[in-house]
Amino acid sequence: MTGRLLGLIEESGEGQAEEGARAAGFRWSGARAPGAFLRELRGDPPDVVLLSLEIDGVDEHFVRAVLNEEGRTETVLLSAPGVSLDRAILARQLVSGPLLREPLDGDELARELRRRSPVTNPLRLDRLPRFVGGGEGELVGSSSAMAGVVRQIAEVGASPASVLITGESGTGKELVARALHRTSLRRDAPFIAINCAAVPETLLESEFFGHERGAFTGAVGRKRGRFERADGGTLFLDEIGDMSPVLQVKLLRALEQGEFERVGGEHPVRVDVRVLAATNRDLALKVRDGAFRDDLYYRLAAARISIPPLRERLEDLDELVPHFVRHFAGVYERELEGIDGEAMRLLRSHRWPGNVRELRNVLDQGVRASRGAWLRVEDLRIGVSAPRMSARGDTGPDGYPPTASLEEVERDHILRVLEFTGGAITEAAGILGIHRNTLARKIDRFGLRDHVRGE
Amino acid sequence: MRNPCPACLELRVMSQPADPGRVPRLGELHRLLPELPELDELFEELVGRSRPDPRARWSGTGELLTVQDRQLVLAELEAAVGQARARLLARAESAFDLSVRVGSALSAGDLDEAVRAMVEVAAAEREGGRTLRAESVIAAAIHLAERGTGLDTRLDTYLAGARIARAIGDWASADTRYRALRALARDGGRPELHATALIGLGNLEVDRGRWEAASARYDEAEEVVRTLPRTRSEHWHLALNRSIVARESERLDRATEHLEVAEAVCPDPNEAGAAAVLLNARGQLLQAQGDPNRAEIAFRKALEAATTPDAKVTIGANLAEVLLARGHTLEAGEVAREAEANAIAGGVLPRLPEVYRTLARVASARQNPDAFVLFEHALGLVDRYELPRFERARTVAEYGRWELGRGESEMGLARLAEAEALFRELGCLREAESLQILMSELDAEASETGRTDDG
The missing domain is CATH 3.40.50.2300 (Response regulator)
Known part of the structure; x- marks a missing residue:
C-alpha cells in the first residue's frame, strides 16, 4: 500500500x-x-x-x-x-x-x-528528514555504492597523494574533488578547478601556467595561471583525458619539478599544489593506445576513486529528489509539499544517462514549471531525447516540432532506445528492427558512442 | 598557401584524416579555412547546417559551448560547400551585372541610374551582413551622387549611407551623412526625411551614451514630426526613443510617459513587430524600475510577439539578463541558448557576441571558472565580423570586470584600461568615465592595502 x-x-x-x-x-x-x-x-x-x-x-x-x-x-x-x-x-x-x-x-x-494524485508512493517533503550537510554542492546519497565513495574520500583525503577520479559525466566528480580538498590539510587554501575539455587548446597552456604581458595577441596584462592561483591548495583538472600530448608533457614537468614558466616568461615559478584529476574516459585504454602518457597517468593516479552512475544507485533518489526539490522550491519560491507517486515512479524508471546533473536539471525545470502543491509527471521534462516544446506548443504527437528533420527524430529515437537497453547495442538493434552493424554505424554517425555499453 | 577557390577547399577539407565515428567540430573545420572574407559565406552556411554536440549535453561543458563546438556531418559539409559556392557565383554574377548597369548608365550620362544601382547593391550587402563591403559601395555612390543627381537620388543615398555607417560604428561618417540628409530634406521640402535625419542624429548620440545631446536632437525632431500626419511611424519611433533616453538618464517617470505616448500613437500596437518593440521597451523600463518580475513577463510577451531573428536575439538576451538578476541561472542559460539558436537559424551571426557575453555572465553566476572561454569567443567573433569597435569595447569591459571578480586584478585592470581607451576614442564618454571611476577605486583600494601591509 x-x-x-x-x-x-x-x-x-x-x-x-x-x-x-x-x-x-x-x-x-x-x-x-x-x-x-x-x-x-x-x-x-x-x-x-x-x-x-x-x-x-x-x-x-x-x-x-x-x-x-x-x-x-x-x-x-x-x-x-x-x-x-x-x-x-x-x-x-x-x-x-x-x-x-x-x-x-x-x-x-x-x-x-x-x-x-498522489496515487502511488508520494514523497512528502515535510515527512522526510533533511540530509545532513546536504547543501548545494554536497554529496547526497546513502546507498552502499555512495558509502564506498565516502569511505574512500575519508581514506585518501588527508594524504598528499594525487587522486584520479573516474565516473560518467554528471556523476559529481568535482563534488568528490571538493570533498577531498575539504578533508585535506589544504582545506583553508584555494581549490582551483579547470575543465580541460571546455577550454580551447590554444588557451589551455596560458590558463594553466599564466602568461606575461605581450606574450601573444590579447595578452594585455600579466596573468597568473591556475597552477599559480592554486599554490598551497588543490588544483582540480577535470576531463583530463582530452588533453593534447604537448600539454601533457608540460603538465608532467610541472608536477615532477613543482615549477613551470609562464607563457612568454623567462623565470621559473615554484608552486606547492596537490593535483586531483578526473575523467569520464577509460584513461588506461588511452595509455595503451598511446593517446595518454603512461608516466603522467601514474603520476595522477596515485589513488583512484570511481563514482557509480546514478542508474546503479537508484535508491539514492529518495534522498536526491527531495534535496533538489527543496533547493529549487526555495529558489523559485514554490510551496511544494512533495513529489507525487507517478512522478517518483517516472524518476525511478529513467536510466539517467546524464546522471545526477541530469536529475538536477530535470528537477530544476520541474519545480519551475510546477503550479500546484505537488510536483507531478507533467511538470517533468525527462529524458535527454525529449525535444523541447516550442513557445507556441506547435509540436507533433511525439513532441517534435514540424520543422524537425528526419535525422533529428532518428537520432533521438536511437538514443531513447539505447537508454532503455542500458547501452546494449544488440538489444537496441532488435527493438529497432535493424541489423546490429547498421545500428553501430548510425551510433557513430550521430556521435552516440558514449551511450553504448561494452558487450 | 592560401586558396580562395571553394572547390579546392572542398578537396582540402575532405582530405583531412578521418577519425571513424567522430563528427568534426565546426571550430576544427574553421581552422582549415583560409582567412578570406569571401569564405564568410561558407562559414555562415556551415554554422547554419551544424548542430549542437549531443555528447556535451551532460558533460559539464554544456554551458561553455559556442558555435565553434557545433558538429557538422559529412553530408551537410558537402551541401554547405555546394551552397556557398552557388551563392558566391551568384554574387559574382550580380557584381558583373551591376558593373554593366553602372557602366551603361554612366556612358549614357544617367548618373541617377548609376547611383540607384549602387545603393541597391549596398543595401543587399548590408542585408547579407557584409557591412564593410556595403560601406565601400555606398561611399562611392555618395561621391557620385554629389556630382549632380536628382534630389530623390541624393536623399536615398545619404539615408542609406548614414544607416550603413551607423551599422559599422563609423559615427563620424554617419553624422556627416545624416546632417547632409537633414539639410537637403529641409531645403527640398521633405519633412518626413527631415524628421528621419534628426531622429537618426539623436540615435547616434544614444549609441555613444550622450543622453543630453540625444534629447536635444529629439527635441528638434519633435518640431518636425508634429507637422507629419498622425499615422506616420516617426511619431511612435520618436516617442519610443525618447523613452529610452529618459530611462538611461534615470528619469524613469519621463520614460514611462514617453513609452505610454509611443504605445498610444503606434498605429497598430498589436502588430507583431511593433508589439515586440514596445513590450521589450516596457520590460527594460520595468527592470530599471526594480521590478524584475513584471519585466520578465513583458520580455516573455515580447519574445512571443517577435518576428525577426534580430528581435528574437535582442529580446532573448534581455530576458536572460532579467532571469539572471532573479537568480534563475539555469533558465537564463536556456533562454540565452535559444537566442544563440535564433541568431544561427536566422543568419544574424554578428549578434552572437552579445549572446556569448550573456552566457559568460550566466556561467560566471554559476561559479564556472572557465567562463572566460565565452568572452574569448565573443572577442573572436567581434574580430571575425569586424564589428563596431563599440562592441569590442563592451566585451572587453565585461571581460575585465569578470577578471576582477575572480581576483585577477592586474589582468582585469589592463582590460578595463583597454575598454576605457576604446570608449573614449569612440566618444562614449559615459562608459569611459564609469570605467575610469571603477579603476580609480580599485587603485585606491590597492594602495590602501599596500599601506596596511607596509604598516
Missing part, C-alpha cells in the same frame, strides 16, 4: 470504498462521524479524502473546514446519490473533479484515485 484514503461515507458503501482503494494501491480508513473524521485528518493526514454529502453534518462549512485542513481541492472526493442541484453546484465549486455516484462503485473510485 502506498497511499491512504480517509473516508466519511455511508456504512453501506464502505465495502466498495475499501475495494476501490485497494485496487488503486490505497489503504482505506473510514471514520464514523464528522468529529472523528476531523480528528483523524489532523492526526494523520491522508493522501486523499472521500466525503459523502449524504452524511449528517457534511455541509458547506464542514467541506470548507476539510479543505482548509487538507489545503488542496484536488485530493478531496465527494460522493452523493440524489442531492439537490444547488448542493451539487456548491460541491463542484468547492472541489475540483466530478461527483462520484452513490451507491459507490469500487472501479469508479479506483479510476478516480488513479487519475488524481
Whole structure:
C-alpha cells in the first residue's frame, strides 16, 4: 500500500470504498462521524479524502473546514446519490473533479484515485528528514555504492597523494574533488578547478601556467595561471583525458619539478599544489593506445576513486529528489509539499544517462514549471531525447516540432532506445528492427558512442 | 598557401584524416579555412547546417559551448560547400551585372541610374551582413551622387549611407551623412526625411551614451514630426526613443510617459513587430524600475510577439539578463541558448557576441571558472565580423570586470584600461568615465592595502 484514503461515507458503501482503494494501491480508513473524521485528518493526514454529502453534518462549512485542513481541492472526493442541484453546484465549486455516484462503485473510485494524485508512493517533503550537510554542492546519497565513495574520500583525503577520479559525466566528480580538498590539510587554501575539455587548446597552456604581458595577441596584462592561483591548495583538472600530448608533457614537468614558466616568461615559478584529476574516459585504454602518457597517468593516479552512475544507485533518489526539490522550491519560491507517486515512479524508471546533473536539471525545470502543491509527471521534462516544446506548443504527437528533420527524430529515437537497453547495442538493434552493424554505424554517425555499453 | 577557390577547399577539407565515428567540430573545420572574407559565406552556411554536440549535453561543458563546438556531418559539409559556392557565383554574377548597369548608365550620362544601382547593391550587402563591403559601395555612390543627381537620388543615398555607417560604428561618417540628409530634406521640402535625419542624429548620440545631446536632437525632431500626419511611424519611433533616453538618464517617470505616448500613437500596437518593440521597451523600463518580475513577463510577451531573428536575439538576451538578476541561472542559460539558436537559424551571426557575453555572465553566476572561454569567443567573433569597435569595447569591459571578480586584478585592470581607451576614442564618454571611476577605486583600494601591509 502506498497511499491512504480517509473516508466519511455511508456504512453501506464502505465495502466498495475499501475495494476501490485497494485496487488503486490505497489503504482505506473510514471514520464514523464528522468529529472523528476531523480528528483523524489532523492526526494523520491522508493522501486523499472521500466525503459523502449524504452524511449528517457534511455541509458547506464542514467541506470548507476539510479543505482548509487538507489545503488542496484536488485530493478531496465527494460522493452523493440524489442531492439537490444547488448542493451539487456548491460541491463542484468547492472541489475540483466530478461527483462520484452513490451507491459507490469500487472501479469508479479506483479510476478516480488513479487519475488524481498522489496515487502511488508520494514523497512528502515535510515527512522526510533533511540530509545532513546536504547543501548545494554536497554529496547526497546513502546507498552502499555512495558509502564506498565516502569511505574512500575519508581514506585518501588527508594524504598528499594525487587522486584520479573516474565516473560518467554528471556523476559529481568535482563534488568528490571538493570533498577531498575539504578533508585535506589544504582545506583553508584555494581549490582551483579547470575543465580541460571546455577550454580551447590554444588557451589551455596560458590558463594553466599564466602568461606575461605581450606574450601573444590579447595578452594585455600579466596573468597568473591556475597552477599559480592554486599554490598551497588543490588544483582540480577535470576531463583530463582530452588533453593534447604537448600539454601533457608540460603538465608532467610541472608536477615532477613543482615549477613551470609562464607563457612568454623567462623565470621559473615554484608552486606547492596537490593535483586531483578526473575523467569520464577509460584513461588506461588511452595509455595503451598511446593517446595518454603512461608516466603522467601514474603520476595522477596515485589513488583512484570511481563514482557509480546514478542508474546503479537508484535508491539514492529518495534522498536526491527531495534535496533538489527543496533547493529549487526555495529558489523559485514554490510551496511544494512533495513529489507525487507517478512522478517518483517516472524518476525511478529513467536510466539517467546524464546522471545526477541530469536529475538536477530535470528537477530544476520541474519545480519551475510546477503550479500546484505537488510536483507531478507533467511538470517533468525527462529524458535527454525529449525535444523541447516550442513557445507556441506547435509540436507533433511525439513532441517534435514540424520543422524537425528526419535525422533529428532518428537520432533521438536511437538514443531513447539505447537508454532503455542500458547501452546494449544488440538489444537496441532488435527493438529497432535493424541489423546490429547498421545500428553501430548510425551510433557513430550521430556521435552516440558514449551511450553504448561494452558487450 | 592560401586558396580562395571553394572547390579546392572542398578537396582540402575532405582530405583531412578521418577519425571513424567522430563528427568534426565546426571550430576544427574553421581552422582549415583560409582567412578570406569571401569564405564568410561558407562559414555562415556551415554554422547554419551544424548542430549542437549531443555528447556535451551532460558533460559539464554544456554551458561553455559556442558555435565553434557545433558538429557538422559529412553530408551537410558537402551541401554547405555546394551552397556557398552557388551563392558566391551568384554574387559574382550580380557584381558583373551591376558593373554593366553602372557602366551603361554612366556612358549614357544617367548618373541617377548609376547611383540607384549602387545603393541597391549596398543595401543587399548590408542585408547579407557584409557591412564593410556595403560601406565601400555606398561611399562611392555618395561621391557620385554629389556630382549632380536628382534630389530623390541624393536623399536615398545619404539615408542609406548614414544607416550603413551607423551599422559599422563609423559615427563620424554617419553624422556627416545624416546632417547632409537633414539639410537637403529641409531645403527640398521633405519633412518626413527631415524628421528621419534628426531622429537618426539623436540615435547616434544614444549609441555613444550622450543622453543630453540625444534629447536635444529629439527635441528638434519633435518640431518636425508634429507637422507629419498622425499615422506616420516617426511619431511612435520618436516617442519610443525618447523613452529610452529618459530611462538611461534615470528619469524613469519621463520614460514611462514617453513609452505610454509611443504605445498610444503606434498605429497598430498589436502588430507583431511593433508589439515586440514596445513590450521589450516596457520590460527594460520595468527592470530599471526594480521590478524584475513584471519585466520578465513583458520580455516573455515580447519574445512571443517577435518576428525577426534580430528581435528574437535582442529580446532573448534581455530576458536572460532579467532571469539572471532573479537568480534563475539555469533558465537564463536556456533562454540565452535559444537566442544563440535564433541568431544561427536566422543568419544574424554578428549578434552572437552579445549572446556569448550573456552566457559568460550566466556561467560566471554559476561559479564556472572557465567562463572566460565565452568572452574569448565573443572577442573572436567581434574580430571575425569586424564589428563596431563599440562592441569590442563592451566585451572587453565585461571581460575585465569578470577578471576582477575572480581576483585577477592586474589582468582585469589592463582590460578595463583597454575598454576605457576604446570608449573614449569612440566618444562614449559615459562608459569611459564609469570605467575610469571603477579603476580609480580599485587603485585606491590597492594602495590602501599596500599601506596596511607596509604598516
